[in-house]
Amino acid sequence: MYQDMFGGCENKKNLAGKAWEHAVALDLLNATKIEDCSIHCFHYQQMFECLFKHLLETKSKFGAYSKSHKLSKLLEEVTESTSFRTDKSKYRIELATVTMCAEEYRYNFDIDCKIYLDIVIRCDDLLKELLAFEKI
Numbered sequence: 001m002y003q004d005m006f007g008g009c010e011n012k013k014n015l016a017g018k019a020w021e022h023a024v025a026l027d028l029l030n031a032t033k034i035e036d037c038s039i040h041c042f043h044y045q046q047m048f049e050c051l052f053k054h055l056l057e058t059k060s061k062f063g064a065y066s067k068s069h070k071l072s073k074l075l076e077e078v079t080e081s082t083s084f085r086t087d088k089s090k091y092r093i094e095l096a097t098v099t100m101c102a103e104e105y106r107y108n109f110d111i112d113c114k115i116y117l118d119i120v121i122r123c124d125d126l127l128k129e130l131l132a133f134e135k136i
Helices: 015-030 038-059 070-080 092-105 115-136
Strands: none
Touching: 015 038, 038 070, 038 092, 038 115, 070 092, 092 115
16 A cells, blocks of 8 residues: 555655655565554654655755654755645644654554554555645
8 A cells, every 4th residue: 555655656666755765664664564663653753754755855945854853843944945834733632642653663662553553544645645745
C-alpha cells in the first residue's frame, strides 16, 4: 500500500527516495505478525519526516528545512513555507503522537497498538494530501 503511494519516489537519490524506502519497510511489516507495533511507528514517522523535508527542500522558497523530528512542527513549516494548505488542527495531535511513539521505540517502551493504528488511519489522509501536492 505505502510502496504504491510512493511509487513515483522509487529509488530516487533524495529524501523522497528515503521516504519510499520507509514505505517499503512498512509494507513488509504489515505483512508480518509482529505484535509490537513500535517498529512500524518508527518507520511511519521516518517516512513522514522524509516526505516533509523533501517538500520543504523542493517546494519552499528557501529550499531548506529544520533539524526537527517533530512531525507537527514539520507540518507547520510546510504550510508556512509552501503553497500546501490543509486543516492542521485535524492532524496536530495525531502527528505529535506518532512522533512520541517513534521516540519510545528507541527506548523499548510498549505502545498501545490499537490506538496507534487508529491514528495511522487518520494520518494516512494527510499523507495522501501531501503526495498529491508533491506531484504538482
